[in-house]
Amino acid sequence: MSLSQKVDPDTLPYYNRHADRKIAVITGGNSGIGWYTVLHLYMHGFVVYICGRNSSKVNKAIKAIMAEAKRRSELKGKEKNEAKVVHGSLLYIHADLTDLKSVERAAAKIMKKETKIDVLINNAAVMAQPYEVTKDGFEIQLQTNYISHFLLSMKLLPLLRNCDSQPRLITLSSLGHNLQFKYWNLTQDWNYRPNMIFTWMRYAMAKTSSIQFTKMMAIKYPDILCFSIHPGLVMSTNLFSYWTRLPLVGIFFWMLFQIVGFFFGVSDEQGAMATIKCALSRDFSIEEDSGKYFTTGGVESKPSFVANNLDDAASTWIWTVHELRDRGFTL
Template sequence: MWEEFDVTTLPYYDPELDNKVALVTGGNSGIGYYTVLHLYLHGFKVYLGGRNSSRVNHAIKDIKKEAKARLRKDIEDKHSNSLITRKTGKLEYLHIDLTDLSSVEKAATKFLAQEDHLDVLINNAGVMAIPYELTKDNFEIQMQTNYISHFLLTMRVLPLVKVSKGRVITVSSVGHHLILVNCKPGSQFNYWPSMFFMWCRYALAKTASIQFTKMLAIKNPDILCMSLHPGLVMNTNLFSYCTRLPFVGMFFWILFQFVGYLFGVSNEQGAISTLKCALSSELSPEYDNGAYFTTGGYPSKPSHVANSLDNAASTWIWTVHELRDRGHEV
């Protein structure tokens, strides 16, 4: 078992003086929810990128309430008023639907109009093991949601990340190891039985996310780009499709609970890896650019397919061409 990292050792900022800004996709549930909560507690103005206004606004309300309760408890526990000066940041909803490239463009344009810098971009949103489907941009849905739309979003807001010499964190998954040989993100395993290959399509997208991070780091040595596996967090909505299937859903539910019992971490512990990458002053572009981390924020090594620079370069080129073909020059 890993030793839990204490997020209160990460730096706290004054929202007015330091003006730290973060953008987190999928911040309304699961791991993203706790990522936002802690960034907010650390004084960040956080944009929650999400597709459903009522879900995101509901999460914003809950996070504010939770943050207030935690600050009060900290003050009581420590019998000190030193925490009274600790200020929470701000929370804003940014509409973005990752299955739609035009929505990504709109979100980026809105963000660029509102902010002049971005300290931390967290590409967190994702879907896992859902049936084969094409988006209106004609990409396989897991590939676009998990990878391609985050690629486009990152490229659009990158100038603001460079202004603050900030960080780009991309949430991948240990599941990327399912891809054993390099295959183009365009391979959609179209005609193969869905139940197994829906996991492979997820793995393919998460492999591409790691490759993207490696290339981004090489191309931008002045900022810090990292990817990570958050841990096995079995109580998020990520598993909903499988557990709601008729008949086999119960089998999946039992399997996930069992795996979670043996190897799982809580939703909040799942955010630790992201938070460490986003805030730790021990990480620097010089030594950590392109690195991959695992549960609890420990450095790790991705699969040989994800780690290969040749594969990363060809995935990058493929993505740029696919986006260009759809009218999105990057």
């Protein structure tokens, strides 16, 4: 049995959005692990804001998720003859994580619509892309995977803190964070060749920063449950598509990923289970669990010693706050 099978979503609480309006916000909910995370939150009665950069992709995902939820509920109803659960609702919010102004606008839109957030899931990412600098002046993986989520979380903080029942902040990291073997100043942009090697340093730095961010949030805001996650190796998602679409060698990478997936991988849905458990389980307490790192299926684990070091986490935090303030963002 794989680790991820340890989570049975049916054992996690269901809510009725008419009686108990539960709000979740997720980035990158239109594909891969995020798609299944949204599906389960929706089936558990959550109103889910899906922050994405492409309205047609997100709206298509919304339709498909609603259809899949209906299909599953009907199937379950027939099997168990259970009363129908009330599904939540799904809403699109435009947010391009390579553009900090767009992230700020997305947060402002949510602030206008809601008075609290129960769960914020920083899920979106790009991986192992060629070196590129965003219009905000950050390396693209660092901004998409870490800095934009930092800004989004800080902007939505008042709504999270306004939730009176264990608000949760969940940030997707990766096993790949372990490639950062010592603390690097975040101005180190690893813009060297070959890309095939140094792009992983950039990804690792972004994902280590995400864990450090979670740890700092847990310390600074003891009223919020903060988690970071490695979801598992899910080789079928779009995260790998830069490599599989490369001319000529793409097919080689595709085969390699299939082999890795066959031996070590989990499905997209199993990849979502750690997030679902962290978002819904009532077994967590802020005192015992906030700041923890979980792997596939929500199994508690230990991140790298760099990610675990609180002095380094504080340095990353201070650097990020200064960089955002220098660009005119108030935190």
